Amino acid sequence: MTEVAQSGAIADRLALARSLADEAGAMALDFFNRRETLVIETKKNLQDVVSIADRTVEEMLRAKVAEAFPEDGFLGEEYGQTEGTSPFTWIVDPIDGTAPFVNGMPTWCVSIAVVRDGEPVIGVIIVPCLNELYVAAEGFGASLNGKVLTLDPARTMQNGxxxxxxxxxxxxxxxxxxxxxxxxxxxxxxxxxxxxxxxxxxxxxxxxxxxxxxxxxxxxxxxxxxxxxxxxxxxxxxxxxxxxxxxxxxxxxxxxxxxxxxxxxxx
Incomplete structure (x- = not known):
């Protein structure tokens, strides 16, 4: 794949990732607002929980990616890995921070990544309770709600x-x-x-x-x-x-x- 073709392939997937983040964020927020009605299960221990919200959001994301890019692989927290035939794999956590989610705290998000041959080339994280959308892609930079992110080297462990x-x-x-x-x-x-x-x-x-x-x-x-x-x-x-x-x-x-x-x- 040429450099131009790779850039186009990333741009196409970035557009879908941003759209899916909005849809998944809205779906997860609806579950969050009625979390008292959700069935909550434990995984390894009582602190490691999963809800119907996690599974439903991942099912939606899997289906939409498979429809748009059937050649791509997919790895999600709830349902594991489906291998693809392209160099691209979508890696998704439908709700990262399920413990804060089920306990009514706002510090949870939907995380959508695309990797190419194992290297992250797209990252979209939406934080529905805080109205924050983080977006990055190889060659496109990073942004928060449309504002370009550039790290300050003056920020250190001692002052941050x-x-x-x-x-x-x-x-x-x-x-x-x-x-x-x-x-x-x-x-x-x-x-x-x-x-x-x-x-x-x-x-x-x-x-x-x-x-x-x-x-x-x-x-x-x-x-x-x-x-x-x-x-x-x-x-x-x-x-x-x-x-x-x-x-x-x-x-x-x-x-x-x-x-x-x-x-x-x-x-």
Whole structure:
């Protein structure tokens, strides 16, 4: 595929991703507004929950992508991977931050990414409760509600906030050591329950960095594209077909905090 053809292929998929984000965001917000009626199930433990909203939104996204680009692969949190014949795979988390969602907090989002041969080339994250739409694509830059995002190298771990993620895959001792190292180096932390949203915050300069020792591709690929296109750095996710369905460390940072954030992974 020529460079011009690749750019056109990305543009076509970006247009669909933005449209789907609006549709998925509206659908998820409707579920959120009547969340007391939803059936909530647990996965690995009582903190790891899933609702009918997650499944319904992913089913819609799968169907619309399959209709528009039947040759593309698809990987979603709820229903796994469907391999395609093109270089492109859609990677979706229908509701990232299900725990905040079911508990009535606004820090959840719909995350839609497209990767080409394992590299994120499109990232769209919509935050319905906050009316925020983050959009990025290779060669197109990154934006928040249409405003171009460009990271400031003067923002560091010491003068900004760092996002830290944790889950049942990571021991309490490990999380404690990360927090201790961060604060000992003059940093401060936040955790809002959505890794995808905190990566979007890195791209927007709201956070100077984000680290979670274990995440899945559907949690990070859209955010990674946003961070890259805003001028930040990220730790590449395993790109092979087997690795992309498993978890891996996720690190992202703006240029002024990169070295300090990366050191947290050595704790």
């Amino acid at each position: 906030l760092t996002g830290i993620g944790s889950n049942s895959h990571v021991t309490p001792e490990k999380v404690g050591a990360i927090v201790t190292a961060l604060m000992a180096n003059g940093g401060n932390l936040i955790r809002n329950g959505s890794g995808a949203l905190m990566l979007a915050y890195v791209a927007a300069g709201k956070l100077v960095g984000y680290y979670e020792p274990y995440m899945h591709a559907w949690d990070c690929m859209a955010g990674y594209c946003l961070v890259k296109e805003a001028g930040g750095h990220y730790l590449p996710f395993p790109a092979d077909q087997q690795g992309i369905t498993k978890g891996a460390p996720v690190i992202a940072a703006g240029p002024g905090a990169r070295d300090d954030i990366w050191k947290l992974a050595d704790v």
